[in-house]
Amino acid sequence: MPNVPARCPTLLIAAPASGQGKTTVTAGLARLLVRRGWRVRVFKCGPDFLDPQWLALASGQPVDNLDLWLNGEQDVAARLYAAAAANDVILIEGVMGLFDGEPSAADLAMRWRIPVLAVVDAGAMVGTVGALAYGLRHYRPGLPWAGVLANRVASDGHAVMVQGAVASAPDGAQAAGWLGALPRQEAFALPERHLGLTAAAELPDALARLDAVADALAQTPLGQRDAADWAAWCVTLGAPPAAEPVPPLLRGRTVAVARDAAFGFLYPANLQTLADLGAEVVFFSPLANEALPPCDAVWLPGGYPELHAPALAAATHTRATLAAHVRAGRPVWAECGGMLALCDDITLTDGTQWPLWGLLPGRVRMQPQLAALGAQSWATPHGVLRGHTFHYSTLQTALAPAAHTRPARGFGRAEAVFRHGSIHASYFHAWFASSPTATAWLFGAEVE
CATH class of the missing domain: 3.40.50.880 (Class I glutamine amidotransferase (GATase) domain)
Known part of the structure; x- marks a missing residue:
């Protein structure tokens, strides 16, 4: 592996908790960018088998898991470096809430200076979205920040009120990074069962669901960012130390x-x-x-x-x-x-x-x-x-x-x-x- 840093726009999609719509947003965003002809590599924080199936369908590439404990830091660094060298954008879906787990998605963002997009389910709140966005941004000093996306808003008016709540936070609208709102629509839903989401391969309309999310995201400030805007979220990834070669202990088997x-x-x-x-x-x-x-x-x-x-x-x-x-x-x-x-x-x-x-x-x-x-x-x-x-x-x-x-x-x-x-x-x-x-x-x- 050459010792040459790789730079790539990279975004960590996180939330205050599970169930806010991280997978929907990550997969929809990946689908939108792929439709533009971009090479998109998606990762999933933490151990998970089902979310990656949706993310792989959206991106057209395999989805690996990133976890500082499970993988180890060197393995995470190697996967990010390889992805940065071969793609136009890297998206990483977080796990649970932004600060949940040891290590958490926030730890990953801090280690590689990856900007965080906070997805907040605004379906039953207005002003509190501003408080949540402000708290997520400032709870960990120095956390790289991209902005906030409100999910499951009930109407255009609801979206305007939520945007105003985010703008009224102490650091103001520009610093908060308002990146838009997604409406509550059945067409966006990724069905669930015990253990997590229903596998994408089981649903004949899985890709149509992702296209519906992508279409909605295309109307938001997040979806309207061009290549120059995404370049503001570039992360520099140094080449990790060479890993020990894997011995061919199963050769011939x-x-x-x-x-x-x-x-x-x-x-x-x-x-x-x-x-x-x-x-x-x-x-x-x-x-x-x-x-x-x-x-x-x-x-x-x-x-x-x-x-x-x-x-x-x-x-x-x-x-x-x-x-x-x-x-x-x-x-x-x-x-x-x-x-x-x-x-x-x-x-x-x-x-x-x-x-x-x-x-x-x-x-x-x-x-x-x-x-x-x-x-x-x-x-x-x-x-x-x-x-x-x-x-x-x-x-x-x-x-x-x-x-x-x-x-x-x-x-x-x-x-x-x-x-x-x-x-x-x-x-x-x-x-x-x-x-x-x-x-x-x-x-x-x-x-x-």
Whole structure:
């Protein structure tokens, strides 16, 4: 990597809290700029699988996650530098509220001097939008600032009043950076379910929704900024230190990855890590009852098996070929939803019970409330994998855990890691790049 700084207009889209419309605005803005012919690279702060699918649809490029704890500072720096060198604009969607989490989106903005756009849901307020915008801007001294965008305003008159409230803040309208308002419209809505947004691929009108948001943004001061205006938000990104090369510990091995609507929680960076390790990655769909492809190891990622329990119960061909793989002693890594599919059965929130694949002793029960959430690390015998946990189910099993993850925060709850024959399984979602050596071991490589 040449030691030449890269400059690129970069914007962090944040909010006072979750549910304000960050993903809608980020995806709509990316779509608007792509329609102008700009190369737009989008990132998502924190661990997330669903928002990046919408952002990838809008930008036409893969969306990586940026988290100072999960990735590490050097990895974040490398991804930003590479994006700046190859794109016209970088957009970063924040996580939760601007200052929520350790580290927070604000920490990311401060570290690389990235201007912050605050999206505020103005649907039930007027003057308080000014107070929120002022507080977000000044809570952390020296925070780079781009401006504020009001979301879900009820009318043109409402928008004018909100703009006046922002202008009446102590630092005035110009300093506050009024960047416009988006109306409340059903056409803009990105539907949700438990665990987050509905996957973009499940909605035939997903792109039309993003175009509707882009059209509305085009009428705002934010959407009317030209290339010279965006240049005011340029960030200079120095070339990070060269990362240690990833050893090709999986060279000559094939890793089969389940990928469909039931198993869609895949970090692009995880697939890249497998490729960097030398693995050939192939995909199969349990929902289509596809046979396991010829392979040396299997990855069953997380997703929504509970939404597809009847189809998974009927996937006898997938189950049989996976069982043969396990009998042969070949490794399987199953995380969260992937682990659930291996269990004996699942009881849904309405009490309906479905049989599953019966390759991991245990019974799953879905519940309406969140069971666990938070950053975790797993000290494997060959390195520490970082990741997170986020699930609405519980698992009853007679298996004794082979290990436990460690919460990154003192108040978190450790997750069990089970070993059953050649299967490793846990609610833990791993970020493979945090330890390529541990990842290679998990997929059967001989590691010293």
